[in-house]
Amino acid sequence: MISKTIKANSTEAIIKEIDKVTSNKFEPTLAIVFLSIKQDWNAIRNVLDKKGIAIFGATTSGEFIDGEIEEGSIVIMLLDMNLEYFKLVFLETGERSTFENAKQMGFEGKNTFKNPAFIVVSGWLSQDGENIINGITEGFGTDATIFGGMAGDDLKLEGPIVFSNNTKSDQGLLALIIDQDKIEVNGIATCGWKPIGTTKTITKSEGNVVYTIDDKPALDMIVKYLGAELDFDSGKEIVTQIGAYYPLQMERENMPPVMRTAMFTNTEDRSLICAGNVPQGSKVKFSLPPDFDVIEKVIEECNELKNEKQQEADALIMFSCISRLLSFGILMSEELEQVQQVWGAPMIGLFTYGEYGKSKTGKHEFHNNTCCVVTLKEKI
Numbered sequence: 161m162i163s164k165t166i167k168a169n170s171t172e173a174i175i176k177e178i179d180k181v182t183s184n185k186f187e188p189t190l191a192i193v194f195l196s197i198k199q200d201w202n203a204i205r206n207v208l209d210k211k212g213i214a215i216f217g218a219t220t221s222g223e224f225i226d227g228e229i230e231e232g233s234i235v236i237m238l239l240d241m242n243l244e245y246f247k248l249v250f251l252e253t254g255e256r257s258t259f260e261n262a263k264q265m266g267f268e269g270k271n272t273f274k275n276p277a278f279i280v281v282s283g284w285l286s287q288d289g290e291n292i293i294n295g296i297t298e299g300f301g302t303d304a305t306i307f308g309g310m311a312g313d314d315l316k317l318e319g320p321i322v323f324s325n326n327t328k329s330d331q332g333l334l335a336l337i338i339d340q341d342k343i344e345v346n347g348i349a350t351c352g353w354k355p356i357g358t359t360k361t362i363t364k365s366e367g368n369v370v371y372t373i374d375d376k377p378a379l380d381m382i383v384k385y386l387g388a389e390l391d392f393d394s395g396k397e398i399v400t401q402i403g404a405y406y407p408l409q410m411e412r413e414n415m416p417p418v419m420r421t422a423m424f425t426n427t428e429d430r431s432l433i434c435a436g437n438v439p440q441g442s443k444v445k446f447s448l449p450p451d452f453d454v455i456e457k458v459i460e461e462c463n464e465l466k467n468e469k470q471q472e473a474d475a476l477i478m479f480s481c482i483s484r485l486l487s488f489g490i491l492m493s494e495e496l497e498q499v500q501q502v503w504g505a506p507m508i509g510l511f512t513y514g515e516y517g518k519s520k521t522g523k524h525e526f527h528n529n530t531c532c533v534v535t536l537k538e539k540i
Contacts, residue, residue: 161188161343163445163504163537165223165477167235167389171200172429174234175207180240182211188238190246192324194510195234197313201323204234211224213238214248216336217323218281221312221408221482222266222338222511227497229485232314233297237508239475241538245342247272250324253331258288259295261333266299269337276300277345279336279355280308280516283329284319286423288514289369289436289526292333297524306524306535307347309479316503317423320513345533347477348359351419351525352457355409355445362442364453370432372442377430382406382422391433392457394499395514407483407529408434411443416519421483421528423513435528446515447529455490455495461520462533473535480511480531485511499533 164181168174182188191208195201197219206214225235247259249268251261269276278296282288289310293309297304311320319330338345358379370378409417422432438444478499500507517532518524 161239161241161474161536163237163239163506165190165225165231165235165237165508166235167331169202169233172223174204174236177209178211178236179515186238186240188213188240189243190214190239190241192237192239192508193221193234193357194508195233196219196220196223197316197320198232199234200320201328205323205325215282215323215325216248216279216281216334216537218311218334218510219313219320220510221315221513223483224349224496225286226499226507227493228327229493229496235508237475237477237506241343245339247337248324249335249337250327252329253285253288254331255346257291258285258333259291261535262292262295263299264367265294265333265335266304269304269335270300272337273339273341274524275340276337277305277340278307279338279345280306281322281334282308282310285331285333286310286435286513289516293516293524293526304524305345306516307479309510309532310514312511312513313484315410315482323523324357342539344470344537344539345534346465347476347532348461348465348518349460349519349530349532350461352454353407353409353419353447353529354453356448357446357482359443359445360442362444364436365440365442368434368437370434371429372440378425378432379425379430379500382432407447408438408444410438411445418525419529421481436526450489455491455498458495458531459498459502462499464520465532465535466502466532470503470535470537473505473537474502475536476503476505476507476529477534477536478507479512479515481515481529482511483529484515484531499531503535505535
């Protein structure tokens with residue numbers, strides 16, 4: 161399987177790149193499209209559709225390609241994957257819940273391939289991360305392979321979208337279902353963040369809203385404990401100042417912690433609204449801001465994946481939390497470059513509002529502040 165990556169900063173430029181790459185005996189069947197919500201995704205979709213190319217698309221909060229970070233741009237990976245080896249499924253939350261749609265996706269995968277993998281992108285379904293994982297698992301089975309991420313919208317926090325050839329929605333759920341008997345799909349969800357301080361208890365929460373930590377208002381606890389100085393005028397102060405630098409690590413027995421990012425705050429009741437559920441009674445720790453050790457941990461786990469499961473790859477897809485970009489700064493490029501160098505394959509990715517994937521010793525689940533790396537390799 162051949163994969164080729166292209167990028168541009170405008171619709172006109174990316175169309176020229178698409179024409180150029182498809183004019184030299186390369187006949188792609190699938191396009192993975194990640195782009196800024198400012199770009200004309202509809203025009204790009206029309207060009208690809210006219211060429212008979214299936215589209216797996218999402219808006220971003222930043223995109224990257226072959227180790228290089230872009231901003232406000234368009235990145236595309238074109239693959240000549242056999243049409244019989246994959247299927248796209250698009251469902252929209254509305255009359256049916258996200259969980260019911262995800263369950264239907266699980267059924268679709270089970271009925272299409274004996275051994276499917278699900279690569280998923282979701283729109284503005286910020287409270288449904290666990291529902292998407294649980295729904296697919298309910299429909300397919302507990303051993304479902306699930307990787308992906310929540311689309312972004314340049315941190316506007318208004319409504320990211322996902323799209324395919326004939327459909328788009330900010331409430332959409334899009335799955336690229338791949339036949340693992342024909343295409344090897346392996347991945348790792350890894351973060352590298354280090355915990356700090358003592359274990360604390362979520363004493364009051366409901367879904368993804370945390371009201372109190374150790375019986376103290378959640379926001380006050382973070383401000384006092386971390387000595388954070390917050391500007392509440394920007395409207396994005398939680399994502400950019402707390403979520404990026406001080407995510408919560410939910411501890412679990414015999415499993416790695418799962419990260420939770422604070423996305424919003426309610427200044428009246430001093431609660432935190434997180435990008436993922438935080439059950440009442442959960443044990444949590446805060447995290448240290450990242451340094452080179454975080455990147456080293458990520459690369460170590462990628463190398464373990466390569467050595468144990470996936471020696472070679474035809475393509476890499478990476479879903480990385482926007483909080484990593486905000487907190488890493490210039491270090492982010494270092495992480496992306498080193499991840500690509502592990503396999504040396506073409507790579508495409510986006511910065512997300514949440515990630516789906518499997519940690520080294522865990523199960524497939526919903527993450528924050530994590531990077532999820534997916535490798536594709538056609539079997540001979």
